[in-house]
Amino acid sequence: KILVTGALGQIGSELTMLLREIYGNDNVIASSRRKKEGHEELMESGVFEVLDITDGKKLAEVVKKHKVNTIINLAAILSAVGEQNPQQAWNININGLYNVLEVAREENCSVFTPSSIAVFGPTTPKDNTPQDTIQRPTTMYGVTKVAGELLCDYYYLKYGVDTRGVRFPGLISYKTLPGGGTTDYAVHIYYEALKNKKYTSFIAEGTKMDMMYMPDALNAVVQLLEANPDKLVHRNAFNITAMSFAPEDIAASIKKRIPEFEIDYDVDPVRQAIADSWPNSLDDSAAREEWGWDPKYDLDAMTEDMLEKLKVKLGL
Numbered sequence: 001k002i003l004v005t006g007a008l009g010q011i012g013s014e015l016t017m018l019l020r021e022i023y024g025n026d027n028v029i030a031s032s033r034r035k036k037e038g039h040e041e042l043m044e045s046g047v048f049e050v051l052d053i054t055d056g057k058k059l060a061e062v063v064k065k066h067k068v069n070t071i072i073n074l075a076a077i078l079s080a081v082g083e084q085n086p087q088q089a090w091n092i093n094i095n096g097l098y099n100v101l102e103v104a105r106e107e108n109c110s111v112f113t114p115s116s117i118a119v120f121g122p123t124t125p126k127d128n129t130p131q132d133t134i135q136r137p138t139t140m141y142g143v144t145k146v147a148g149e150l151l152c153d154y155y156y157l158k159y160g161v162d163t164r165g166v167r168f169p170g171l172i173s174y175k176t177l178p179g180g181g182t183t184d185y186a187v188h189i190y191y192e193a194l195k196n197k198k199y200t201s202f203i204a205e206g207t208k209m210d211m212m213y214m215p216d217a218l219n220a221v222v223q224l225l226e227a228n229p230d231k232l233v234h235r236n237a238f239n240i241t242a243m244s245f246a247p248e249d250i251a252a253s254i255k256k257r258i259p260e261f262e263i264d265y266d267v268d269p270v271r272q273a274i275a276d277s278w279p280n281s282l283d284d285s286a287a288r289e290e291w292g293w294d295p296k297y298d299l300d301a302m303t304e305d306m307l308e309k310l311k312v313k314l315g316l
């Protein structure tokens, strides 16, 4: 049985439904700090538990009650919100993860928890960022993700807990909005393009960041979960990416379909500083070699699908 924490978030809301399709509704328990509007189908298509992962006791109860043997821990505070409330970010991202790993150790569960390109900082090589390199992030979110990678490695090495994870780049999707990250501009731009044929970007022209369309991200989770553990040299921190672009590149891709679309800029210094501290492009060869990572969507294919799906969602 799989428990998904943060199951109503940008990744969780789609991953839960995919996992239920693959493994059966009754084998995937969804949980979130609170119920949310707009997720009725998810909350009704299988077991849903209100669960705050900083409550270790309740977490253990849920795992035992449902005989969980795999925990997919997606509950987290992202980079931009994390800078507004660093203490909450530490509490949820690290104390929450610690509880997940402790329960996994006691109840013999596997653990998948994502890391992020946010583990890299200003002293990390920016282009073709290596799998193994300097990690001195300057955001609390990044600090929690580096600590999280090390904690997951420790629980594997010390206790044999089967921990796995990937460093996600910015994720773009049309079902659920992202929860306060720095790459969120690349989601908002599609909504604005359809609604107003223009978008004012809070990230400056020329700021390249790694990105990925959600279908590729979901496949990465399933592929890594099902990978042969004997072939995993790395475990909790695979660099994965599908594309790297700056705001003007995604604007150009949208203009091919909406010629009158215009982008302009009103840079947010906080989120720009975060973006500037992250890589321009990752080297994801380790993931390709160790478990066959192979993304399907490039920028134009993503734009095509996003605009099509959002037109339906927005009733345009």
Ligand code: VAH
Pocket (backbone or CB within 6 Å): 078, 079, 080, 116, 117, 118, 141, 168, 169, 170, 171, 178, 180, 181, 182, 183, 184
């Ligand atoms: C964020 N979308 O912006 C998340 C992610 C790499 C970006 O960690 O914080």
